[in-house]
Structures are given as C-alpha cells and as structure tokens.
Amino acid sequence: xxxxxxxxxxxxxxxxxxxxxxxxxxxxxxxxxxxxxxxxxxxxxxxxxxxxxxxxxxxxxxxxxxxxxxxxxxxxxxxxxxxxxxxxxxxxxxxxxxxxxxxxxxxxxxxxxxxxxxxxxxxxxxxxxxxxxxxxxxxxxxxxxxxxxxxxxxx
Numbered sequence: 001x002x003x004x005x006x007x008x009x010x011x012x013x014x015x016x017x018x019x020x021x022x023x024x025x026x027x028x029x030x031x032x033x034x035x036x037x038x039x040x041x042x043x044x045x046x047x048x049x050x051x052x053x054x055x056x057x058x059x060x061x062x063x064x065x066x067x068x069x070x071x072x073x074x075x076x077x078x079x080x081x082x083x084x085x086x087x088x089x090x091x092x093x094x095x096x097x098x099x100x101x102x103x104x105x106x107x108x109x110x111x112x113x114x115x116x117x118x119x120x121x122x123x124x125x126x127x128x129x130x131x132x133x134x135x136x137x138x139x140x141x142x143x144x145x146x147x148x149x150x151x152x153x154x155x
Contacts, residue, residue, distance in 0.1 A: 006108035
C-alpha cells in the first residue's frame, strides 16, 4: 500500500522572505509592543475576550459616572489602555489562527517527511547488505536511532 502525503506544497525562499517582510511590517505598525520577563508574565492574568468585555463595561461606567471615581484616577489613560486591548485582541486572534495553521501544516509535513525518511532508510539499509558504498550512508543515518531502545535502569 502506497503512502500518501498529508500536504504537498512549495514554499520558496523568496515566498518565505516576503512573508517575513510582511510580519516585520506588521510589527513596525505596533512599536509599543513589549516583552515581559517570564516571571512577570506568569504573575499577570491573561487578557482574553471576557476580560476585554469586563474592561469595556468598566470604561462605560467610568465615563458615565466620572464623579464616583477617586480623584487621582486617570480616566484618559484607562480609556487609552482599553482601546489598545480591544484593537490588539483582533490582531491576536488573527495571529493565533495563523500560528495554528502553521503548526498544523508543519505537523502534516513532519508526518510526510518521517514516513518518506523511514522508507528511504529501510531501502538503503536493505541495499547496504550488497552495496558497500551505501553502507556508510546507512551508518550516518542510523546515528538518529542510537539512544533509542536503551532503557535507563532505576536504582
């Protein structure tokens, strides 16, 4: 039974460069983006759609009842932050969808690659018994499997 590919596509170096250029252009449109240290990132909650909706409702309340807020509350900055989160959420959804498609495509390509690689290795391994020039290539390929099958003993 012949093996079938999950995906068949050409993604040239030129297309990759064009895609990376567009990604960098997108990043340039958001020069305010920051990278938090991992410890800090873990200490904050995620700002998902429910949190954005909550913030929007709080902003509506703050605008409707500004006299009920503390004197030092910066309504303009709060509004700016909520608008940022609203707009970034749409970008995040699009980027997350793109990343998921890239990951799925890489997984499918990986299935194809490993299946074809196993076929090649099996054929070469079989040929190496009668062809000394193939034997060296099989030895190089077999390096990938050296540590497999050896179980660590627990003391």
